[in-house]
Amino acid sequence: MNGKLKMAIVGAGIWGENHARIYQAHPFAEPVAICDQNLAKAARLAERLGIAEVYQDYHDMLARSSCDAVAIVTPDFAHADIAVAAAKAGRHLLIEKPLATSRDDVYRIMDAVAQTGVRAMVDLHNRWNPPFNVAHQALDRGDLGDLYSAYFRLNDIKWVATDLLPWAAQSSILWFLGSHSLDTLRWFFGREVRRVYAVSRSGLLKEQGVDTVDLYQSTLEFDGGGIAQMENGWITPNANPCVNDIKCTLLGTRGMISIDASNHNLIQSYTADKVSVPDVLVQHTVFDQPKGFAFESIRCFVDRLLDGRDFPLTLDDAANTSLAILAIMESARTREPVDVQY
Ligand SMILES: NC(=O)c1ccc[n+]([C@@H]2O[C@H](COP(=O)([O-])OP(=O)(O)OC[C@H]3O[C@@H](n4cnc5c(N)ncnc54)[C@H](O)[C@@H]3O)[C@@H](O)[C@H]2O)c1
Numbered sequence: 511m512n513g514k515l516k517m518a519i520v521g522a523g524i525w526g527e528n529h530a531r532i533y534q535a536h537p538f539a540e541p542v543a544i545c546d547q548n549l550a551k552a553a554r555l556a557e558r559l560g561i562a563e564v565y566q567d568y569h570d571m572l573a574r575s576s577c578d579a580v581a582i583v584t585p586d587f588a589h590a591d592i593a594v595a596a597a598k599a600g601r602h603l604l605i606e607k608p609l610a611t612s613r614d615d616v617y618r619i620m621d622a623v624a625q626t627g628v629r630a631m632v633d634l635h636n637r638w639n640p641p642f643n644v645a646h647q648a649l650d651r652g653d654l655g656d657l658y659s660a661y662f663r664l665n666d667i668k669w670v671a672t673d674l675l676p677w678a679a680q681s682s683i684l685w686f687l688g689s690h691s692l693d694t695l696r697w698f699f700g701r702e703v704r705r706v707y708a709v710s711r712s713g714l715l716k717e718q719g720v721d722t723v724d725l726y727q728s729t730l731e732f733d734g735g736g737i738a739q740m741e742n743g744w745i746t747p748n749a750n751p752c753v754n755d756i757k758c759t760l761l762g763t764r765g766m767i768s769i770d771a772s773n774h775n776l777i778q779s780y781t782a783d784k785v786s787v788p789d790v791l792v793q794h795t796v797f798d799q800p801k802g803f804a805f806e807s808i809r810c811f812v813d814r815l816l817d818g819r820d821f822p823l824t825l826d827d828a829a830n831t832s833l834a835i836l837a838i839m840e841s842a843r844t845r846e847p848v849d850v851q852y
Contacts, residue, residue, distance in 0.1 A: 515812055518543035518575050518601070520568050520592050521583035522552040526608060529581045532708070532808045539812045543575040572599040579815060580733040581808075582606060592613035593630075597622040603630040604811045609691040609828040611681070613836060613851075616829045623825055630827035631814075634693040635807035640791065641769045642648060642694055645760060651716050654762025657699055659818050660738040664691040664726070665755040671744040672718050678744070679721045684835045687754075688726065688742040693823070694829045695740065698760060699727040701733040703755060703834040705849050710842040716744050728838045751778075751787045757831050 517533045522544050530769060533541040544565035546552035556564045565571035572580075572595055579602035582592050590610045593603055603623070608633045612615045623630045633686050636642055647771040682688075687738040696702065708728040714852045715724050725743030726793050728790070732738070746755050753771040760767045771791065779786045788794070834850045839850040 515544040516575075516577045516626065516815060517579055517581060517812075518545065518563075518573070518577035519581045519583055519649065520545045521581075521585075521606075522546035522548070522555040523583065525626060525721060526583035527555055527559075527581055528582075528654070528673040528804065530555065530561065530804050532813070533581075534771060535799050535805075536809055536812050538816055543571055543577050545571045551632075560611075564759060567702070569584075569616065571692065572596060572601065577601060579811075580814075585675075585677040586685045587611045587677070589786040590618050591686070593619045594622040594625075597626045597628045597630070600628060601817055602628050604633045604808065605828075606684045607629065607632055607634045607693075607828070609825070609832050609834065611685055611832065613833065616832050618824060629815060629821070630825050631811050631823065632825065633807050633811075634691040634819070634823055634828060634831065635692060635695055635804055637822055638794045638803040638806040638810065639771065641771055642758070644676055645767045645769060646683045646697060646760075648767060649763075653765055654760060654767065655758060655764030657736055657762050659736065659741075659761045660695055660698060661757075661759045662691045662695055662738065663741040663757045664720055665741065665743040665746045665751050667746045667748050667750050667755075668744060669713070669748045671715055671720050671722065678715075680841070682722055683744040684726055684838060686744075688728075688740065688835055688838070689831055691740050691742060692834055693827060694758075695730065695738050696732075696827065696834075697713065697823070698830060699732045699734070699736045701736060702852065703730045703837070703850050704733050706834065706837045706841050707847045708838045708841040723842070725781055726838060726842055727814055728841070730834075732849070750815060751785050753789075 530541045533539040544552045544556050545562050545565040549566040552564050580596040581604045583606050710723045710726045712723045724745045726738045730738045756771040758769040793802040837848045837850040
């Protein structure tokens with residue numbers, strides 16, 4: 511690669527704009543192309559950020575753009591076709607989480623990447639979340655002994671499903687947030703999930719016209735005996751001052767770590783009618799520059815593509831996370847334990 515890494519972005523939505531801003535802020539990258547099936551949306555973003563190439567069809571973009579890599583920032587269920595086409599066109603891939611939402615799509619992407627030799631990372635960015643990364647370092651040093659059991663709760667306020675994401679009914683809280691918590695648990699245990707036992711409840715979101723599961727409670731058994739409890743819901747009250755409700759406890763044979771990343775108390779804001787906890791961890795700006803761990807993961811993709819080092823998570827990590835989520839959904843549906851099929 512000569513000069514800056516040329517990034518193309520497919521999906522000019524909320525997170526696609528974040529990608530574009532991050533490439534713009536990176537000293538060795540630039541967003542050269544933006545593609546959205548809603549051409550006007552892509553054109554508006556391109557104009558706002560000064561991106562030269564605008565496309566409606568990603569095939570057209572892959573044929574005409576000089577991009578080195580493609581960021582796939584389309585809805586959860588719409589990653590695989592674009593990833594396969596981009597890999598076949600020889601472009602490196604940064605795919606938004608989750609990798610894919612069906613077994614077939616997971617393997618189609620894996621095969622395309624293996625056959626073409628492009629590099630691929632999935633943006634499971636909770637590994638860059640400071641308290642979680644620090645906890646992983648403590649586990650690595652052996653401070654806690656062996657990880658014995660874990661608890662991870664990652665919920666969103668209801669507004670995300672009812673108002674923010676037009677495609678929530680075609681996805682699931684397990685894809686949208688469970689992919690983060692499950693990937694993080696796999697990373698902490700350093701093992702794969704072997705068997706899952708899950709239950710779910712539905713009804714509150716359906717009443718509001720969004721036909722998706724309200725919440726899942728999942729028990730996970732890892733290879734080697736580790737156990738974990740994972741909660742993912744899309745129905746926390748909108749008045750919760752944090753969009754995310756994120757708590758985690760790690761119990762080792764010699765110690766324990768407790769994380770509360772939502773009520774971090776670093777900053778609280780009160781006005782006549784509202785209490786809020788402004789985001790200073792995930793994505794915020796400092797002197798107009800994008801900051802936070804959502805920036806770090808995307809920056810890391812650029813850095814490691816340029817210097818040739820391995821990404822902090824492999825495509826297998828992301829694939830196995832999706833396959834374990836499929837097992838959780840099956841368990842919740844059948845009310846039976848399910849062995850994860852890799
Ligand atoms: N890393 C994170 O924590 C994080 C945070 C938010 C969203 N995301 C992920 O990013 C992805 C996008 O989420 P979003 O909130 O930006 O959604 P969004 O609805 O705001 O934007 C998605 C865009 O993709 C476009 N699109 C859909 N199919 C397309 C296609 N085939 N070709 C071109 N454009 C297409 C839509 O028109 C839309 O503009 C999702 O997978 C989501 O889970 C990740």
